[in-house]
Amino acid sequence: MNEQVKVVALDLDGTLLNSNNEISDFNKDILWRLKERGVHIILCTGRPYNAMKKFRDELSLDDHVICFNGANIVDKDEKLVLDTSLDTETSLELVKVGRGRNTYFHGFMEDKWLVPYTNEISEKYKARTGLTETVGALEEVEGLRFTKMMYIGENALLREIYEELEEKLGERVYKAFSNPNFLEVLSGSSSKAKALDFFLKKKGLTPDNLLVMGDSYNDLEMLKFAKYGVVMENTPEELKEQFDLIAPGNDEDGVGRYLKDFFEL
Template sequence: GYILSYNGGNIVNAKTGEKLFAQFLPDEVIPILYRYAKEKNHALLGYAGNEIITEMPDDQYVKEESRINKMNIRKVENLFEALEPHPTKLLMTGDPADMLKAENELSEILGDRMDIFRSAPFFLELVPKGIDKAKSLLRLLSKINLTPADMIAFGDGYNDLSMLKLAGMGVAMQNAAPEVRAEADYITLSNEEDGIAAALEHFCKRIFKSKRLKFRMWFKYGLKAQKLLAQGI
C-alpha cells in the first residue's frame, strides 16, 4: 500500500519506503510563521520522525493532534532551530476565533507562496502551495493505473473535502463538520466507533448481496434457457 501524509505533501510506498512524491515549504516562510506564532502566543508544531515537536506541549490542541495521530510530543526550547531541514508541513493551533483571524492575516502576508487553511476550527494547516489530498491522490492513481471511480475515501476534516469530492465513493465520519458531511456520498459512524470498519462492512455486504442476487437470477433463468435450447425451442 501507499501512505499519503502531510495533507498530501508526501507519498511513500509503505512496503519499500520509496518516496514517490514530496513537496516542501519555502525556506523563507518558516521564520515568518515562527515569529507570528510567538507574537500571538499560538502553539506551532512540526514533525520529526514519529514525534510532534513544539515549544508548547501542554497546549490542549497540540495534545489533540497527538491523540489523533498517535504521535508522542517532544518539547523543544526553540522550534525554529529544532525543525528538520525543508519541512513539508507545520501546524498552528489555537481557539477557533484566533485561528480564523490567523488564517486571514497569514494568507494576506504569505498566500502567494504557500497554502494556509483550517482542517478543523482549531487547526491551521501551513503547507506548500498547491498541495491538497485530491491532487496527491491523482498523482498516485496515475502511477498505479487506477481512476478516482475506483477509490473510496474517508474523511472528517475540512482538508478532506477535495478528496471526498474526487473519490467514486466519498464517506464522511459522523463526527465530521456539517460542511464535510454535506459533500459525502455516505455517512458512517464516528472515528471513536470504528466508522471506517463499519462502512467497509456495509459496502462488502452490499456487494455480496448484489452478486448473490445475480447468481440467483442466472440460476433461475439461465437453467430455464438451457432447457429451452436443449428442447430446440
C-alpha cells in the first residue's frame, strides 16, 4: 500500500459516477476497503450538498465533503464549515450578464435552487440532481448572494460570456466549465483546490498526502494541487494531455480500478 497518500479526493459526475448517475458496486467495494485502512475519502463536486448527500450516504463516509466546486465544505455532522458565497453586487451583475446574452442561467443560494423560469434545460437538471426549483426573477430575490451561478448553453456562447466576465469582474469571480455546455461561476476565493487545502491543513497534512481524480475543467486546480493528479480516460483531450496519470473511463469502474492498483489492494 502507498503509505504516503492519506486523502483521496474524487469528483462525482464523469468520475466516480457512471453514465447512469450511479456508483458501481466495484467502486464502492474499493472505497470501503480504503476507508477501512484509514484513508480519507473526500467527495468534491459542483453539486449542492442536497444533490450529493445520497452518494455520501451510500458510501457511509464520515469525512468532510466539498460542494459547489469548493464554495462550501460540509463536515461529517452536516455542519457548514466553509462558505465563500458571492456578494449581492456581484450576484446581480451575473444575472445582468445572463439577461444581456439571452441565455439560460440559474443559481444556488444556500439550499435553494433559483431559476428564472422552467424549461427543458431545467427539467433535465432536475431529473439528474433530484433538486426542487424556486422560480422567479433572480434579481428580485431579497439579499441575493449566489453560492454558485451557472450559465447553460452552446459552448461558443459560453466562451463569450467567460470573456465578458473576465473583463468586467476579473478575479472577483472564479469561472470553470464543468462540461462544454455548463459555465459555473463562484467567488474568486473558491475552488476545489482551495477547499482541499483547507481540509488538509485541518488534518495536519500537505498536498504530498493527496491523490485527486477528476475529468473536467473545474477539476483542473485540484488535479494540479495534488501530488497525484489522475484524470479519467473520458476527460477532454485538451485537459487530459496535461497529465501523465490516466485512469480508465467512468463507465469502466475507472476510479476503483486505478485505486486498486495504486494502493495494491
